Amino acid sequence: MVSVCFYFQVHQPIRLRKYSVFDIGNNSDYFDEQKNKEIIQKVARKCYLPTNKLLLRLINKYKDRFKVSFCISGMALEQFEKHAPEVLYSFRQLAKTGCVEFLNETYYHSLAFLFDKEEFKDQVLMHRKKIKDLFGQEAKVFRNTELIYNNELASFVQSLGYKTILAEGADHILGWRSPNYVYTPKTADKMKLLLKNYKLSDDVAFRFSNKGWKEYPLTTDKYAQWISAANGNGYVINLFMDYETFGEHQWEDTGIFEFLEHLPSEILKHPDNDFVTVSEATSRYPSVAELDIHNFMSWADIERDLSAWLGNSLQNTAANELYKIGKLVKEAGDPKLLDDWRKLTTSDHFYYMCIKWFSDGDVHKYFNPYDTPYEGFIAFMNVLNDIVIRIRDIKKQKKAITQNNTYTHKPDTGLFTHSFISEHPSKNLLNMYSYDK
Amino acid sequence: MLGWELPPFFAGGVGMVCYHLSQALCKQGIEITYVMPFGPRMIRSDYMKVLVADHIFPRMRFKLKQVETMIGAYTTQESYNEDFRKYLLSLSPRDRVKALYGRHVFEEAYLFARKVRLIALQEDFDVIHAHDHWTFPAAIAAKKATGKPLVVHVHITEFDKTGGMSVNQRVYEMEREGMHKADLVIVVSNFIKQRLINNYDVPEWKIRVVHNAAEPMDKSVYHDASKIKETDKIVLFIGRITLQKGPDYFVEAAKKVLEKDHNVKFIMAGTGDMLPRIIERVAELGIADKFIFPGFVTREEVAKLNKIADVFVMPSVSEPFGLVPLEAMWEETPAIISKQSGVAEVLNNVLKVDFWDINDIANKILALLYYRTLHNQLKKHGFIEVRNMTWEGPAKQCIAIYEELMRMKK
Numbered sequence: 001m002v003s004v005c006f007y008f009q010v011h012q013p014i015r016l017r018k019y020s021v022f023d024i025g026n027n028s029d030y031f032d033e034q035k036n037k038e039i040i041q042k043v044a045r046k047c048y049l050p051t052n053k054l055l056l057r058l059i060n061k062y063k064d065r066f067k068v069s070f071c072i073s074g075m076a077l078e079q080f081e082k083h084a085p086e087v088l089y090s091f092r093q094l095a096k097t098g099c100v101e102f103l104n105e106t107y108y109h110s111l112a113f114l115f116d117k118e119e120f121k122d123q124v125l126m127h128r129k130k131i132k133d134l135f136g137q138e139a140k141v142f143r144n145t146e147l148i149y150n151n152e153l154a155s156f157v158q159s160l161g162y163k164t165i166l167a168e169g170a171d172h173i174l175g176w177r178s179p180n181y182v183y184t185p186k187t188a189d190k191m192k193l194l195l196k197n198y199k200l201s202d203d204v205a206f207r208f209s210n211k212g213w214k215e216y217p218l219t220t221d222k223y224a225q226w227i228s229a230a231n232g233n234g235y236v237i238n239l240f241m242d243y244e245t246f247g248e249h250q251w252e253d254t255g256i257f258e259f260l261e262h263l264p265s266e267i268l269k270h271p272d273n274d275f276v277t278v279s280e281a282t283s284r285y286p287s288v289a290e291l292d293i294h295n296f297m298s299w300a301d302i303e304r305d306l307s308a309w310l311g312n313s314l315q316n317t318a319a320n321e322l323y324k325i326g327k328l329v330k331e332a333g334d335p336k337l338l339d340d341w342r343k344l345t346t347s348d349h350f351y352y353m354c355i356k357w358f359s360d361g362d363v364h365k366y367f368n369p370y371d372t373p374y375e376g377f378i379a380f381m382n383v384l385n386d387i388v389i390r391i392r393d394i395k396k397q398k399k400a401i402t403q404n405n406t407y408t409h410k411p412d413t414g415l416f417t418h419s420f421i422s423e424h425p426s427k428n429l430l431n432m433y434s435y436d437k
Numbered sequence: 438m439l440g441w442e443l444p445p446f447f448a449g450g451v452g453m454v455c456y457h458l459s460q461a462l463c464k465q466g467i468e469i470t471y472v473m474p475f476g477p478r479m480i481r482s483d484y485m486k487v488l489v490a491d492h493i494f495p496r497m498r499f500k501l502k503q504v505e506t507m508i509g510a511y512t513t514q515e516s517y518n519e520d521f522r523k524y525l526l527s528l529s530p531r532d533r534v535k536a537l538y539g540r541h542v543f544e545e546a547y548l549f550a551r552k553v554r555l556i557a558l559q560e561d562f563d564v565i566h567a568h569d570h571w572t573f574p575a576a577i578a579a580k581k582a583t584g585k586p587l588v589v590h591v592h593i594t595e596f597d598k599t600g601g602m603s604v605n606q607r608v609y610e611m612e613r614e615g616m617h618k619a620d621l622v623i624v625v626s627n628f629i630k631q632r633l634i635n636n637y638d639v640p641e642w643k644i645r646v647v648h649n650a651a652e653p654m655d656k657s658v659y660h661d662a663s664k665i666k667e668t669d670k671i672v673l674f675i676g677r678i679t680l681q682k683g684p685d686y687f688v689e690a691a692k693k694v695l696e697k698d699h700n701v702k703f704i705m706a707g708t709g710d711m712l713p714r715i716i717e718r719v720a721e722l723g724i725a726d727k728f729i730f731p732g733f734v735t736r737e738e739v740a741k742l743n744k745i746a747d748v749f750v751m752p753s754v755s756e757p758f759g760l761v762p763l764e765a766m767w768e769e770t771p772a773i774i775s776k777q778s779g780v781a782e783v784l785n786n787v788l789k790v791d792f793w794d795i796n797d798i799a800n801k802i803l804a805l806l807y808y809r810t811l812h813n814q815l816k817k818h819g820f821i822e823v824r825n826m827t828w829e830g831p832a833k834q835c836i837a838i839y840e841e842l843m844r845m846k847k
Contacts (some may be wrong), residue, residue, distance in 0.1 A: 020800035021697065317810040355818075374788055377811055378804040 001237045002228060003276040003284070004267055005194070007143075008243040010048070011073040013348035016371045019379045024386045026139070037083045037368060040076075040240035044084040052090040054257060058264055059099045066264045067099045067275045070243070071143055074127050075346060077134065082251040088134070095135040101277035101321040102131050104139040105160070110345035111145060111309060113153055113324035114296070122158060123342070129265050140164060141278045145347050147196065147240070148306065152291065154185035154193070161243030162191065164282045166240065169195035173291070180234020182285045192282035193291060195298060196240040200226060205241040209254035220259055224266035228273060235285045236276070240299070244419040271373050272434040301356070314377045319350060329387065330428055332394045341387055344380070350404060352376035438471045439565065439572040439579075441768055450649075451592045452762045454625075455568055457652045461832035468838075469558055474576075529772065543607060556584045564839045566590060568610065573615025580618070586842040587680035589619040591629060595634055597755040600680045613637050618655060623647050623835070625758040626779020647834045648783050651763035651826045668708035669702045670806050673746035673770070675739060675761050676753075678709035683752035683775065683792045685707045688715060690752070692722050702805070704729045706742055743768035747812070752792045753778050762787065766823040771815035773801050783826070785819040 169179030
């Protein structure tokens, strides 16, 4: 008996505009609304709408025998609400069928767990609420941004009440084991762990249209055979991938939609096979072993580690500076400021500063708003400096109120005469704390 | 090989390229007979010592035949007449007679052609490789006389020199004739390749792109700039102060930078026809105390300036390649370069801007001055990148082109 467990990741970051040094202190409009709108509408047309429609059709055709799972980031959901409500509507239709499970992640699709666990918790609870409000589901399954995972994460997530967690079935942690079984995290004995079968997942997500691949073309009967071959050697085939596979990464003319359309019938030809949601997989099958994963791993790049976001000094500096001011942002008590700061935690901003893809033709370069990682860094740091100014202004205003004065913001001209995030970050923040002029 | 200049007598990048390329070719076993017109007398001694030495390159010979003329690559009609007059005055009356053939730049080029034709008939060689348009008539003459294949090497075009305005018709025709009569054309970037296709009607199949490389300064330099650096950061511009190099955009960007931060000094090293206007503009903007104009600088001074600078800017309007940022990166100074340049095609660890976008230039200057991480990253990785760009690559490409030429002839 082999159960196919599909999980699709849906995410679009809210990208920054080319925010320059001259905007700091003068303009707190960080995000490129126009570009983000264009992108989300384009992807909706090419991917979300047609694929949702197809899935709905398949679910109705196979009446309870075809199931899938989704995880939609808060950033994507907000943009759907604003620019593509019909996409949200189609996801809600899917939810109504009862054959689709929605997972939780951090609302802002962030790396918060690595820097600030309180913030991580806040973002998870935000997402939980949003999913409940939109789709009526109290999620039992959690996946962290880009499937970043380790023991510590598992135990923390268990304390938040989840029953299942996902991770990448990377060779270096599996060893001789197979991803086709259910596991338990060593540090979270009440949870189940599902690992992505990266070979079969990437066959569809990456290799599908590659004419140089020796298995090209990938037909549904060939693929179904591979899946059935797991029989006796595992229970569950975890096909975890980016939803944009269907229509964006693999364009319509590659035949990806026809492939998806005929796959269920091929798979269900064998009476022993079926489709399951993530929770169904973990409740049906027992865990076969404990997995002890100490170092962080992810589903990104060949390395399957954190190097895509935190591999070079630009990324590390940007991330450290960002999370350092988290406490100050929250103390300032301005919800818009907090939301802006949180939008900066989205992992994509750091991905854009990755130097690895100078020689790569990476998939994430697709909607990258910058020509080079250096420009990504500059825009990000400039925005961060503006946030620091806003915190300072709020402090001044509060002070003015207590002294029965008024404070009006003046456009900031002498930027670098103040101590900002520049050469000696830690020194600047001490100045921030003791700002008392 | 036909070239117009060779260090230490040179006026810009073309001379450096000829020098490095011929050196790299010699190292790979190519025998070069470098024919060039006459420059100041000192070129012979310095230069021969470096290249001709048989004990360095035992199996190859690098002969210099100098033909007397007065032309430099950047000479205009007017400056040439002036230089020529001065030169004549410096000679003894007997020498003056010898030097007195052709008083005008174009005539010089055609005279050179006649001389080269005779030289070519005497010499034994397989391929003619001509640098820059002044040698084209000579190259064509040599090809006609000997029937050997010709490749011309385009380093810059009239369009780039003049920014597309007031292109000199005679120069244009000289360039064009060379490109069409040649069997193959080498260009220093895709940027120039496109120029040749669009403005000179050269068919694409004929063009080969060979990017220039970087070469280190021979000595390491030390300079004590502690006085200035105590209070101020330094932003550097090196190049001819002329339209093509975008010095005016540099000045406007400087003004914007100074609005945000007073403690920056701007150094513009070089001379050119726009210098007076630039100085005026700087005064107009009220930032004259922030600018330093050292005038023409030697190679050693260039290295020193590059070393003490915090940021290097090349805002060229139209740059066929652009060796100057490579020199800055070699001295571990991050560079901001114009996208409208050939070198932007090959560099990764630089910041790129559109030359007209002074806001972006100022934005990037400030970012480099104040985000230490960014500065360190570009400084370190820029140096590594430049270190790996040796002349071995371009030399190999040229050799492949020579072989292709000889196959074509058969």
